[in-house]
Amino acid sequence: MTFDLASIRADFPILHQEIYGKPLVYLDNAATTQKPQIVIDTLRHYYEKDNANIHRGVHTLSERATKDYEATRDTIRSFFHAASTKEVIFTRGTTDSINLVASAWGSANVQAGDEILISHMEHHSNIVPWQMLCERSGATLKVIPMNEAGELDLETYANLLSERTKLVGIVHMSNALGTINPIATMIAQAHAVGAKVLIDGAQAAAHVPVDMQALDIDFYVTSAHKMYGPTGVGVLIAKQAILEAMPPYQGGGDMILMVTFEKTQYNDLPHKFEAGTPNIAGVIGFGAAIKYIQSIGFEAIEKREKELLAYATKLAQAFTGLRQIGTAKDKACVLSFVLDGVHPHDLGTILDREGVAIRAGHHCAMPVMQFYKVPATARASFSIYNTEAEVDALFAALTKARDMFA
Amino acid sequence: MFSLGDLYQQVIIDHTKSPRNFGKLDPCNHDAEGYNPLCGDQLHIYLQINADNIIEAIKFEGQGCSISTASASLMTEALKGKPVAEFERLFAAFHHMATADMEEAPDEDALGKLAVLSGVKEFPSRIKCATLCWHTLKAAIEDKAEPVRTE
Structure with missing residues (x-):
């Protein structure tokens, strides 16, 4: 099955809005996904x-x-x-x-x-x-x-x-x-x-x-x-x-x-x-x-989500001060991280004002936080409707946050 | 609309990066712990209150977001050397500021430097970060054995 990103995005009415004057970039899919028109x-x-x-x-x-x-x-x-x-x-x-x-x-x-x-x-x-x-x-x-x-x-x-x-x-x-x-x-x-x-x-x-x-x-x-x-x-x-x-x-x-x-x-x-x-x-x-x-079919979904995660992971690795939490060989859709000098909760607030919705906290997995000795992480999680441009928006907002606390 | 700059004012960034009165106070005659389970903020406040009910020394330690760290830092600065009655007056003023209507300007005469935190009321999920230290200090003064939780 072919994967038509534009038509998939068109299926989700909620995505087409602005938050504080910026296009909504919804990267909290691990918490809940958005709903297509058919649902x-x-x-x-x-x-x-x-x-x-x-x-x-x-x-x-x-x-x-x-x-x-x-x-x-x-x-x-x-x-x-x-x-x-x-x-x-x-x-x-x-x-x-x-x-x-x-x-x-x-x-x-x-x-x-x-x-x-x-x-x-x-x-x-x-x-x-x-x-x-x-x-x-x-x-x-x-x-x-x-x-x-x-x-x-x-x-x-x-x-x-x-x-x-x-x-x-x-x-x-x-x-x-x-x-x-x-x-x-x-x-x-x-x-x-x-x-x-x-x-x-x-x-x-x-x-x-x-x-x-x-x-x-x-x-x-x-x-x-x-x-x-x-x-x-x-x-x-x-x-x-x-x-x-x-x-x-x-x-x-x-x-x-x-x-x-x-x-x-x-x-x-x-x-x-x-x-x-x-x-x-x-x-x-x-x-x-x-x-x-x-x-859509799992073959197309898995291929697309791998592509997107690989794109985001590459940007994460190049981002100074960012430490990824969770780098398993077999993983999908989740980019969990901490940023030097900026608490995840502050990141969540700052990114929100840029229209970027991520999650900050313990993700209902406190033992994972204890393992990595962090109080919380910031988590961007991806879905079939996310785009490379949205990943870019995430990292632009992260740069802003890092500069604010520099 | 409040901008991000209204929340993260330079004073707050400064207190986040170099919190005042940070560390353990030893000896101390009052102390308490506070947690904000939502963010994972943890705070321990230590106090030395003398026979005249003056807060002779106050320190805090723990880990938290910028708002909770800066708020604790500013609070300790505001209360060091002040009578306990001043804590009660300031807590009331601070609590009012953090939960007041958007239009209401902070009472800078009553709050002094603490007024820089007035931006939190525009960010409902962050109000608890700013008030955690105040609730924890109250517990310390009252010698509450149970840690404070914001939820």
Whole structure:
């Protein structure tokens, strides 16, 4: 598929505005991506024409809403190459998905003496739920270390794995560093000791293809809003056999077949894990976002994003006083850095006045900051609609900031 | 519209690059820690208050952005040798300046040099950076054991 940058930019109405009189340069895509017109139109269409509660309505609107909601489940199944729509559970987002697994799967499968293994570059959402599980169960949380480049230490990983390891939780792509972790081999190693694997795909899913079956992933979690979709919706994709054996997470409507005061019979997959009225519009909008990604294709996306990162990295390396945080061989879309003499938070403010939106802070990955002994980093993160001219604008603004504190 | 220059005035840049009263005060009879989890700012303020309730010595250490560092530096300069009552008056004036309406000019008579920080009110996400040191100093004077957090 050919990659037409101008037509992609035209798909995103928000990009075409000025901030303080300068063209908006949106480089905070790792926090959330912007939404293409087709996603905005889908949400609008749903609320204007189809809004109704799903699954039990017999009227036309409910049937339409149900059909579109369930069609998205199939879109997602095919996008992630899951075996069945029974394996696709809609959630509020990545954080909600991980909490679901830590709570429902964790309570049934993790006991005192067991170990949960996560990596040093996890987002807080893939740390805290496991800490909470360990506190409840008496299990131990262990951490896979990383090197200065921001790559996981696979030798130590192999040594940390044992029959005590019940679950390995790894970020597919680090939001703070851009590192893409070698999940295929890591999953195979974990399976060899009988551990299950949860892959946090919040950052990766819009940038690299995922094949649930080929990679033999037990749990994959991600959020729509980092994939050009709406906020407040995400997905847990997991092997059917694991989900069947798991107790429910939340109780309520939709997750039941029969309720009496004596006993409740739970609904079948995937509904067992979708208690209450879900974010119907959000799910349908998520479907539109996935189709948008499919219309461009990962081959074109990966090629373009590599090009852009290479361009930005070259400028970063030539920029006096700039230290990159995260220089893994396999990385994507994220340029995290600190600048001598200018605190990241001041950079964020100064760049904003130049129309350049970046993020400054700990990126919800405080252990990564502790590793590099920095209080915070500045992070520019790229997407399919960013241009080389925007990267130039970033570095022009950085020059201004550096001169201000010179 | 405030420009960047209104926030990052030369005085602020100067106090960022060479903060006054920076370091640990030993001995001291009051101290407290402050954190701004949003930015990762960390601050430790040390005080020596004498029997007449005069702030005889005040120092700070830690790491933070330009606004938080300059604010702490200017604050220590303004309060060294002053009675504790002066802290209360200045804190009230400073807090008012940082959160006042955009149109309201800072009260330079009341604030003195601290008025250079009035630009923060145009940058809502940065107000906490400027006020962290004041909240931390209050905790130190009141001997609060828990560190101050801005959120």
